[in-house]
Amino acid sequence: MTRQRKQKLFHGLCFFMTTLTVVILAVLLTHVVMEGIEWISFEFLDRFPSRKPHKAGIKSALFGTLWVISLTAFFAVPIGVATAVYLQEYAPKNRIMEWVRINIANLAGMPSIIYGLLGLAIFVRFFGFERSILSGSLTLALLIVPIIIIASEGALKSVPNSLREAAYAMGARKWQVVIFQVLPSALPGIMTGIILAISRSVGETAPLIITGALGYVAFTPESISDPYTVLPVQIYNWAARPQVEFHGLAAAGIVVLLTVLLSMNLLAVIIRNKSQKTRTS
Numbered sequence: 001m002t003r004q005r006k007q008k009l010f011h012g013l014c015f016f017m018t019t020l021t022v023v024i025l026a027v028l029l030t031h032v033v034m035e036g037i038e039w040i041s042f043e044f045l046d047r048f049p050s051r052k053p054h055k056a057g058i059k060s061a062l063f064g065t066l067w068v069i070s071l072t073a074f075f076a077v078p079i080g081v082a083t084a085v086y087l088q089e090y091a092p093k094n095r096i097m098e099w100v101r102i103n104i105a106n107l108a109g110m111p112s113i114i115y116g117l118l119g120l121a122i123f124v125r126f127f128g129f130e131r132s133i134l135s136g137s138l139t140l141a142l143l144i145v146p147i148i149i150i151a152s153e154g155a156l157k158s159v160p161n162s163l164r165e166a167a168y169a170m171g172a173r174k175w176q177v178v179i180f181q182v183l184p185s186a187l188p189g190i191m192t193g194i195i196l197a198i199s200r201s202v203g204e205t206a207p208l209i210i211t212g213a214l215g216y217v218a219f220t221p222e223s224i225s226d227p228y229t230v231l232p233v234q235i236y237n238w239a240a241r242p243q244v245e246f247h248g249l250a251a252a253g254i255v256v257l258l259t260v261l262l263s264m265n266l267l268a269v270i271i272r273n274k275s276q277k278t279r280t281s
Contacts, residue, residue, distance in 0.1 A: 151193020
């Protein structure tokens with residue numbers, strides 16, 4: 001078999017797998033939407049969970065998810081971007097830094113349950129934050145910081161050195177070059193990494209269950225020290241029940257979760273595109 005034929009076969013196989021994946025996802029989404037759309041209403045969004053399906057809602061889980069994700073981004077994004085800036089722009093090029101980068105890559109691929117156990121030991125018990133929004137958010141921040149670091153460092157690497165050299169030639173200092181030239185140029189790539197990291201954290205369940213996400217919450221959190229639940233946990237609880245009505249509620253919860261996720265991604269994409277247009281103009 002010739003090399004050209006092997007390449008065609010490989011491309012054909014990739015196209016087939018991609019098409020099959022898209023079809024499977026489309027079928028699953030269609031099934032979920034058709035099963036859950038009849039349960040979605042303003043009352044569903046404004047009611048708390050209940051043992052009676054027709055009185056059950058997702059308000060507490062929705063508010064808990066917004067609390068957790070907002071606080072997770074507040075902790076993870078500055079730390080991840082700042083670490084990437086240091087590793088790419090300031091850190092010396094030696095074996096120690098290479099070892100640090102390898103371990104960051106390993107942390108990005110570590111199972112989320114390990115982060116849950118770590119959060120339980122450190123935030124819940126050692127620092128005494130108890131089973132609160134703060135504990136869950138800090139645990140998720142640990143989970144997504146390596147992802148943000150890797151994506152941000154890759155975006156910083158893509159900035160051409162000629163831009164840095166031109167700024168130095170104009171008399172700019174190191175911090176001025178990084179803040180006013182390198183970071184704005186790398187912002188689209190950094191935002192892409194943040195989108196991927198936040199998207200992963202939205203769907204995580206195991207770390208939050210270990211660090212205190214409750215299965216039934218009939219109130220909305222008012223501070224970072226309050227108990228909470230999140231959409232994935234609520235969806236799992238409904239899906240695990242034998243009644244068919246709760247399966248419809250679980251499908252409706254999935255639709256709400258996807259809507260929240262897509263809305264956050266859309267907002268991040270808009271910010272990224274605006275910053276890119278501003279930079280090019």
